[in-house]
Amino acid sequence: MIEILTSHAFNTVQDHGRRGARHLGVSMSGAMDPVALEAGNALLANDRDAAGIEIQTFPFRLRFLSDTAFALTGADHESTLAGSSVRPWWCTRAKAGDILAIETPRRGARVYATFGGGIDVPRVLGSRSTHLRAGFGGFDGRTLQAGDVVPIGSTQGKSDGRFDFGVAPPDVAIAGAASAEDRVLRIRVMRAGEYDLFSEAMQTTFWSTTWKISARSDRGGYRLTGGNLTLDAPVEMRSHGVVAGVVQVPPAGEPIIQMSDANTAGGYPKMAAVIEADLWRLGQAPPGSFIAFSEVSYQAAVAAMAPVNDYLAKLRATADLYRAL
Template sequence: MIEIVDTGPLNTIQDLGRPGYRDIGVTVSGAMDPLALRIANLLVGNDAAAAGVELQTFPVRIRFQEKTAFAVTGGGTATLDGETLPPWWMQTADAGQILDIGPSKASARAYLALGGGVDIVPVMGSRSTSLRGAFGGHEGRALRKGDVLRLGSAAAGLRPAGGFGVVPPLRELAPLFPVADDGALLIRALPAGEHDLFGPDAERFWSEDWKISPQSDRTGYRLSGQALRLTEPVEMRSHGIVAGVVQVPPGGEPIVQMSDANTAGGYPKIAGIIEADLWRLGQARIGSRLRFVRATYAQARMLDQAIAAYIGDVETTAGQVGRALTAMAGR
């Protein structure tokens, strides 16, 4: 078990979400940066989809009540009993030790995976917290000071006493995820159904920078910039939408649907962000500048394959480490 000694608001338990229920109005939820959560789980020997803790407000302090393997990935800076840990790192804590996690300058969210995963009752096949629906996770709410989280049974296989880590994906795959010379985050997307109805403004959507507004959360990121206008009024019925869809409400400032995306909406859609870049957007901080780049289906598929290969390499390495230590211990 672990105890939440201190936490900011809106930190929640998340896994990879609860797909399959959008037709009855249940949002998928899940980690805003699923890649970081997958890697954290693999480092501690969990299934990649195990439930962990998504941290977006800091500082956070956690006390371990038993010996536990843990990993911190994504953004955030971590110390164990005051000793700084490298980024994207797995470590084993003893009972009574304190883990402190603070913010990072570059990324918005950190992910904490724990050996065995957070053991709570799944709702509709997922342990993810839906704050809007007030279900899932820990009592359907954000974590609070004093909460105690029970952990599942850790997988067989030892972890190194001194810990081990991986090269973060933005370093390992740097050529595939460039940043503009002026620091803007480049986000690849495909034109969506109503793209051409914006006329000249459709091209401006791709050429101008947008800023993530403070009116942003896990449901959607509202983007500040010069308003986009349809060439003529369009009446639309509500239709299904998913994370990554970029809608344009009457005010003209785009909204990117995120992990807690609405299940349906009637605003015109100008673009859809490719999945390989959506996790990067999930790590973008309020006030970040971003620029949309037209992608092709072939590019999206290539990026998906590169990320899958990176995950596969981490899974293989983590498995080899655990098996090697177990074999040595048995001699």
């Protein structure tokens, strides 16, 4: 078990999300950076969908109540275990009584703490992810607070071996990942259903604008500022299904990118959709940072997942070998 000592707003238990419940009006939730979560689980020989802690407000501190292997992935940050430095994208062992302290990231928005055996909270609709709006999943359906004692699952014989090594983060290791140039993160998107409702001038604005992620952004959606995308005439639409990555345009003209906790349906025109291979990069973009969009084809979007999947597969294989040394 672990005891939470310091935790500010919005730090939650997350896995890869609640699939198959959208017809019930339940959003998927899950990690904003699923690559970081899966990498942390691979370092520890956990199942790929084991739950961890998504930390997005800092500092964050916890105490280990038993000897436990753990890993830290996601944003580039500083942390200490019992006063000694722990690198990001690294796994190691903690002893009972050790305190882990995680500080504000130098780069990126979210740190993922994973533990040997995973966070052992009940599954709700097939997932351990926290659904804050509905108040279920995760740790009692809420954000983590000081004094919470969080259970860790059994390692089932996987605790033997070496746990003191790290890996290159995906933005370094994955060829063709979305790039950040001049502090602008380039995100690949495909055109969405209502793209052609916008005039050529508005389409040009969408592609040429450097968009800023508003401070009003959260796990539900990233609100963008920097330009306005308006229609020549109002359009009435029935609500339709939306998923993470969809870029909708409300009447005010400032786009919203749907994220992990997005509603299951909405009626705003859809301008574009972020490809799956870049959603993890977007999940690490904090409010106040800048992004720009680049168009890719459906075929290119599908192909872009191959390097991500290869990275995770090689990471797990390498970690398994290294633990056996």
